[in-house]
Amino acid sequence: MKMIDDIKAFKDNRGVFSSNNKSAYGDVFVDSSIGDASILNPILSTDSASGDIHGLIFNGLVKYDKKLKLIGDLAETWKVSKDNLTITFYLKKNIRWQDGLPFTAADVEFTYQKLTDPKTKSPYKSGFELVKKFEVIDEFTIQITYGVPFAPALENWGMGILPKHILEKVDINTAAFNSKPTGTGPFKFEDWSRGERIRLKANETYYDGRPFLDKVLCRIIPDQATQLLELKSGGIDSMGLTSDMYVTLTKDPAFTSKYNTYKYIGFNYTYLGFNLKNPLFADKNIRKAIAYGINKKEIIDGVLLGYGVEATGPFLPRSWAYNKDVKKMEYNPEKAKLLLKDAGWEDTDKDGILEKNGKKFEFMLMTNQGNKGRELVTQMIQQNLKKLGVKVNIRIIAWSSFINEFVDKKKYDAIVMGWQLSPDPDIYDIFHSSKTGEKEYNFVSYKNPEVDKLLIEGRTTYEIEKRKKAYNKIHEIIADDLPYVFIYVPESIVAVDKRFQNIAVEPAGIKYNFEKWFVPKEAQKYRTEMQK
Known part of the structure; x- marks a missing residue:
């Protein structure tokens, strides 16, 4: 298996772990995708391969919880006016971009301006173009007024927010940022070898606590049969299974001893x-x-x-x-x-x-x-x-x-x-x-x-x-x-190595709490430079 230099296999202790295992920092989640990402800017990307990556790097003002209820993300709370035309967002304080600079209302305003700029090649403009007035009340309060009621308004503000200080003086459509992004999310971009893999590392200053996993490595494997070979050999930790794979593999003790399978109806x-x-x-x-x-x-x-x-x-x-x-x-x-x-x-x-x-x-x-x-x-x-x-x-x-x-x-x-x-x-x-x-x-x-x-x-x-x-x-x-x-x-069917804990099927699927997944210390497989 080809691994990146600073990730070293040191254990392959994959037993069945109980829910009593204590959470621990460390290890690497090696994922796979049949297609490479195209662009890692959330307001420009149109494909799921890109979205799966930048979804770990950026946050919106809101997000869906495991029961598909909208909750605050970068926003602490919000108020909606009686006529449903105005939303006032109160932003969380002390959130920092992954380069150390503070996140403020100016970044939300900048993202809105770029989304509605005719020169921006974004497929997501339509909802934001209904905004009649965008006001920055103070450093951590914004007020957004729509010209007409807009039912998906709150959900729309789940859009990843961009850093003004990095992008305000460049063409957002062609910026180097689009392949080397900086966000506020649980994982930081590390590097991208196109057609081969994308690597992320834990954001140690993430506002909701550092993810337990040190790194995420997404390998580009454009064939599900090859993915399965890699899964069985331990080259990857997870993949989406076809129905015939699921039927066959769940009858194989060698497979079921190493992997959990999760099945759910998605959207x-x-x-x-x-x-x-x-x-x-x-x-x-x-x-x-x-x-x-x-x-x-x-x-x-x-x-x-x-x-x-x-x-x-x-x-x-x-x-x-x-x-x-x-x-x-x-x-x-x-x-x-x-x-x-x-x-x-x-x-x-x-x-x-x-x-x-x-x-x-x-x-x-x-x-x-x-x-x-x-x-x-x-x-x-x-x-x-x-x-x-x-x-x-x-x-x-x-x-x-x-x-x-x-x-x-x-x-x-x-x-x-x-x-x-x-x-x-x-x-x-x-x-x-x-x-x-x-x-x-x-x-x-x-x-x-x-x-x-x-x-x-x-x-x-x-x-x-x-x-x-x-x-x-x-x-x-x-x-x-x-x-x-x-x-x-x-039905979505996903196999995940059993060493990964705190995974449960909910209406939102299984990755709604990915930053909280962990591997017990005794079962960790990869050592990284983040481990002291």
Whole structure:
């Protein structure tokens, strides 16, 4: 195993530890990711690989606790005006940036200014642009007034706050800071070898107490089979398991003696997304034919082995915005064939592929490298649609290139991807027609004026029943418009080396308290220069 110079293996004492083990400082958590991060600035990053790293480096004013309740992070407390238009945040004092300078209200104001600056390439602008007035009352008090009620306002201020003293005189889009960040969070950036690994170290002056772990090492391993080999050999401490891995490994005593597995339903779903700028998919009936031709149950059984449920739209079954009256899209290849025929697609030359005006019905389906589940989904979609006379070519691309060169630039026909959603059901950034620019989230170029109107309604009222009504209608319309074929909501399954303690599944998953994870002294595996 290749390790970094200042981390030395000194023990491999992995027994089953009781909850009575005392917390201790030390050791290294060696994680893995199928894709490298793109950018480590929280207001610019758009991908989960980046978010997983900068989420440990930065703090917002608020955060979700383990029960998905918003609590203070950099903010000690806050008050909301009776008309729900003004939030006054009272910031925690004596918090310092990781370079030693104090955190103040000026940093929050600077972050807000950068988020709303037209020159900043951020996909998160929309919520902050609703702010009518931003006032710094004093060094640790800010008052934010919205022009209209904005239901996700508090959640929005979970955005990582940036250091004014480092970034105020540079172009934030190209700053060296974006690959060598300084935050206020539990872990400090140490170094980044692109395509290989990212290394963080404990922030010894973190306001909520130094993390127990000395370091976090995230290794870039773009293939889940290779990740599993590394997990079994001790080269990494954790990975997300596919369903077939989970079924096999939990029957293996050699594995279960070394690793705990944690299973929970997250806020994520997998989908087939169409590039609606492509004339092939401009007709809703063509998209509907493809949806009828995809056997979702077969996919869920084959890919997830039943560890998941069918997705019916942009909201998940655990969300209060979910519309239970939206029916599942039936698998009906005969209906699919009729819709295709009605649209003029027929196999006139009897070669098994439909054509229209001399053009074959053929398209490229892309997904990212290293995600076995998504690769299997593309293959099963390919097989399903072949029965309709639709030729699907598959292209698997490394994560960073997939996002930056193809998805962001809309250089694709169709993609298999997934969304990790927030507990608040505001999906304005994903489906509003104004959010189709490069590095924005509506990369399928979906446009529906009624959905636009309802998205605004849903975020500009605090009345839960009005919001629910708006989102239920959005669910219904988008399920019918089919900018995506919504495929499944998987169960998240994660394996973690048993030496790591204080891990429990909660509604927020397992990493809500990562800085409190520890390894008992007798079980620590790696020694670092932080240990005296």
